[in-house]
Amino acid sequence: MSLSMKEAIYTRHTVRQYKKKAIPQPILDKLSKRIEQVNQTYNTKISLKCDQKDGLFLPLRYVIAKNAINYMILASDDRIRADENIGEASADLMLYVQTLGLNTWWIGGTWNHKKVKTQAQADHVIGILVFGYGETSGKPHPSKNSREVSLYEGKEPDWFRKGVDAALLAPTALNKQNFFLQGKGDEVSIHTKEAAFSLADQGIVRYFFELGAGKDNFKWIY
Numbered sequence: 001m002s003l004s005m006k007e008a009i010y011t012r013h014t015v016r017q018y019k020k021k022a023i024p025q026p027i028l029d030k031l032s033k034r035i036e037q038v039n040q041t042y043n044t045k046i047s048l049k050c051d052q053k054d055g056l057f058l059p060l061r062y063v064i065a066k067n068a069i070n071y072m073i074l075a076s077d078d079r080i081r082a083d084e085n086i087g088e089a090s091a092d093l094m095l096y097v098q099t100l101g102l103n104t105w106w107i108g109g110t111w112n113h114k115k116v117k118t119q120a121q122a123d124h125v126i127g128i129l130v131f132g133y134g135e136t137s138g139k140p141h142p143s144k145n146s147r148e149v150s151l152y153e154g155k156e157p158d159w160f161r162k163g164v165d166a167a168l169l170a171p172t173a174l175n176k177q178n179f180f181l182q183g184k185g186d187e188v189s190i191h192t193k194e195a196a197f198s199l200a201d202q203g204i205v206r207y208f209f210e211l212g213a214g215k216d217n218f219k220w221i222y
Contacts, residue, residue: 006211008098009166013138015103017066021133023050027100031131034096035072042089044076045122056112056128066135068105071128073116074200078124087203090129091170095211103134106171106204108197126200141175143168152183159217160188166212170205173197179205188213189221 003011028050035046050070057065074090076082094104108127117125150164160183167181178193179201190206192198206220 002101003099005092005095005099006166008095009169009208009211011137012095012098012104012169013140014105014171015134015136015138016064016068016105016130017135018068018103018130018132019135020067023070023102023132027102030100031093031097034093038089038092042076042085043079044074044082044086044089045120046075046086046089046093047073047119047121049073049119056115057110065130067132068130070132071130073120073125074127074129075120075122075125077122081199082124083126083197083199084203084206086126087200087205088207089203090127090200091204091207094129094131094171097129097131101133102131103138105130108173108200126197140169141171144177149177149179150181150183154184156183157217159213163188163209163213163218167205167209170201170208172201172204181205181209183218186218187221188218 032048035048038044039046052069052071056068072093074086076086090106094106097104106127106129111128116128146161146164146168149168152160164181168177172178173196178195178198180191182189190202192202
């Protein structure tokens with residue numbers, strides 16, 4: 001039985017080592033269609049690259065990576081909110097990949113920029129999303145508790161708690177979880193500490209929160 005997107009939140013973990021197992025074409029076709037939809041929704045230019053055996057990583061990554069040959073280039077035209085949009089789009093794709101029975105690895109800094117940027121469909125590239133059949137399903141990352149990353153003014157509703165719980169499962173740069181969610185009534189805001197990938201983190205966390213809380217229960221305040 002396939003997972004729902006919401007269920008995928010709780011099974012998705014970072015996986016860096018993959019099996020030498022080809023991904024069936026019907027799955028790649030589904031993924032290509034999803035990428036097309038996501039690009040239209042978030043105004044991104046994410047592209048799919050498969051069976052890329054050479055030159056993807058800088059030396060450090062080769063120590064911990066194995067058979068990481070399939071990936072999506074996380075790109076957008078350089079415009080306002082580009083990084084947040086890429087963050088939300090990549091969150092959708094990483095969870096969708098999980099529903100297809102595959103695993104993922106969001107990589108920000110240590111990929112071969114020269115190689116990847118020549119393959120990209122836009123000038124603004126912030127990372128890659130590796131995917132495939134993991135040798136393991138990964139394991140949960142260390143996590144802060146809800147009080148460290150959120151505050152609700154008044155009695156906390158169930159939807160806010162569920163949203164925060166989902167947000168804590170989102171991948172963030174160096175697993176630092178440098179975000180803070182504030183709620184009042186049906187309004188929610190999110191803030192991140194200024195750092196590398198903080199805007200992409202904000203987009204990813206926003207997507208996870210929405211899935212956990214339910215979009216109909218609140219509205220974002222920017």
